[in-house]
Amino acid sequence: MRISFxxxxxxxxxxxxxxxxxxxxLRGEMGVKSxxxxxxxxxxxxxxxxxxxxxxxxxxxxxxxxxGREVTTVEGLxxxxxxxxxxxxxxxxxxIQCGFCTPGxxxxxxxxxxxxxNPSADEVKRAIVGNLCRCTGYxxxxxxxxxxxxxxxxx
Ligand code: FES
Ligand code: FES
Numbered sequence: 001m002r003i004s005f006x007x008x009x010x011x012x013x014x015x016x017x018x019x020x021x022x023x024x025x026l027r028g029e030m031g032v033k034s035x036x037x038x039x040x041x042x043x044x045x046x047x048x049x050x051x052x053x054x055x056x057x058x059x060x061x062x063x064x065x066x067x068g069r070e071v072t073t074v075e076g077l078x079x080x081x082x083x084x085x086x087x088x089x090x091x092x093x094x095x096i097q098c099g100f101c102t103p104g105x106x107x108x109x110x111x112x113x114x115x116x117x118n119p120s121a122d123e124v125k126r127a128i129v130g131n132l133c134r135c136t137g138y139x140x141x142x143x144x145x146x147x148x149x150x151x152x153x154x155x
Contacts, residue, residue: 035103108128
């Protein structure tokens with residue numbers, strides 16, 4: 001089938017199998033490698049992207065669902081001050097170890113802080129509940145997101 005959608009601010013049209021997931025489309029056909037394949041069944045959040053601005057597991061989205069939609073990955077937010085602030089906070093708080101969960105974690109945090117610049121620790125935890133990290137134990141990730149929210153409010 002032929003589908004047209006926006007990917008990181010650009011219109012794209014491609015031929016895709018009806019049963020291909022957005023995750024496989026991005027990684028296999030479009031070279032978007034920040035989006036990681038972990039469980040491939042909606043459990044780990046490493047494949048998180050923003051679909052029309054909301055975090056979703058791209059392994060659960062099929063090609064026909066993309067028509068006319070807007071998909072954003074960290075590649076599309078490299079110049080975005082909020083994403084950049086989050087990356088800096090993750091680095092300084094020691095919230096990245098192997099980095100496998102990081103792009104998805106950043107997108108969930110991005111969506112939270114875009115809509116709420118002063119979240120509580122519980123709100124941060126709820127926002128990343130679908131993003132598993134096997135390395136850090138989450139404490140530094142929550143700290144990084146709270147630090148990033150402070151930076152936004154100070155700017
Ligand atoms: S790869 Fe999609 S949720 Fe794990
Ligand atoms: S830093 Fe390794 S999975 Fe999160």
